[in-house]
Amino acid sequence: MFAWTLVFHLIGLVFWLGSLLVATHVLAIHAEESSPEARAVLERLEMRLLKGLAHPGAALMVITGVLLVAQKPHYLRALWLHAKLLLVVILIAFDLRVYFRTKAFRAGRIEMRRRECMALHGVIALVFFGILILVLTKPFGRAVRGSLSRPLMPVSASTSFSPVLLQSGGTQGYLDERLHHGRTWCI
Secondary structure (H helix, E strand, O other): OHHHHHHHHHHHHHHHHHHHHHHHHHHHHHHHOOOHHHHHHHHHHHHHHHHHHHHHHHHHHHHHHHHHHHHOHHHHHOHHHHHHHHHHHHHHHHHHHHHHHHHHHHHOOOOOOHHHHHHHHHHHHHHHHHHHHHHHHOOOOOOOOOOOOOOOEEEOOOOOOOHHHHHHOOOOOOEEEEEEOOEEEEO
C-alpha cells in the first residue's frame, strides 16, 4: 500500500510542478505577445495548465502525502519532513500567486512583464529543488526508525541482543532478518 501511495504522490508531483513551470513560461510568452489571437490562445492554455493539471496534481500530492504520513507516523518526528512541509506551503503560496495573477492578467486588471513571470518560474524551481534535496538526503540529525537512511552494519557473533530490546526498537537498533554472506545485519 505504501509503495502505491508513493507512486501516486510522485505522479501528482509531475503534474503539479511540471504544469506550474510550463504555465509560468507560457505566461512569460503571453506577457510579450501583441497579437490578440495569440493572446487568447495563450490565456486558454494557461488556465488549462493550472486548472486541468497543476491543481489536480497538487491535490493528489497533498492527499497522498497525508496518507503516506498516516502509514508511517514516525516520520512526523523527522526534521527534514518539517522543512519539506514548510517548502510545500511556500510552493502552494506561489501556485496561488501564479493562479490569481494569471486570472487578473487575463481579465486586464494588471499588466505582467516577462521578467516577473520568469522570476516566479525560477523561484518555483528552486523551492522544488529544495524539496527534492530534503527528501533524497534526509538531513538534520539521526535517522528515523523504519527509514532506509541508516547504513547496514554487520553484527558480530559476540554481540548479544536482548529480544525485548530488539522488539521494542531500543538503542541498539532492530535486527534485520536478512543474511548476507553468512552474517546477520543490523539496521
